[in-house]
Amino acid sequence: MPHDEVSKIQRDRAKRLRREMTRAETLLWRHLKAKRLAGLGFRRQVPTGNYIADFAAHSCKLVIEVDGESHDFEERIRHDAKRDEWFASRGYRVLRFTNDDVMKNLEGVVLSILEAAEQAVPFSLTLSRKGRGNPTADASLTGAKDTEEHP
Numbered sequence: 001m002p003h004d005e006v007s008k009i010q011r012d013r014a015k016r017l018r019r020e021m022t023r024a025e026t027l028l029w030r031h032l033k034a035k036r037l038a039g040l041g042f043r044r045q046v047p048t049g050n051y052i053a054d055f056a057a058h059s060c061k062l063v064i065e066v067d068g069e070s071h072d073f074e075e076r077i078r079h080d081a082k083r084d085e086w087f088a089s090r091g092y093r094v095l096r097f098t099n100d101d102v103m104k105n106l107e108g109v110v111l112s113i114l115e116a117a118e119q120a121v122p123f124s125l126t127l128s129r130k131g132r133g134n135p136t137a138d139a140s141l142t143g144a145k146d147t148e149e150h151p
Contacts, residue, residue: 093116
């Protein structure tokens with residue numbers, strides 16, 4: 001999603017949507033902004049391709065959508081499914097919540113987002129730096145002896 005070409009029309013539309021966020025989006029944004037949720041950097045109203053995601057965390061490839069009543073209609077449901085497929089084809093998981101979910105169960109919504117983010121974060125292997133970790137194991141891997149003193 002990052003580095004996608006975005007038209008001026010999409011960029012302007014995203015700016016307008018940021019100014020006109022729904023009450024539910026504003027409430028959820030308070031929990032997502034400024035890396036408040038597990039240090040994840042979420043962006044709001046993110047223009048991507050032909051779509052604008054309500055919220056996106058690129059580091060864990062997560063898109064959050066907050067849907068109003070208009071998403072209850074069959075045509076809109078089909079459009080949302082197509083949109084979700086598009087994000088999935090780029091490696092993103094989409095979580096959808098209704099305005100009602102956010103307004104009545106904000107804590108549950110935030111916990112669901114946190115769980116999804118934790119599942120999506122790629123495993124990272126921490127390698128020991130010279131002078132750290134197990135000197136014997138490091139020496140045996142390189143065939144060298146560790147002669148440095150370690151505090």
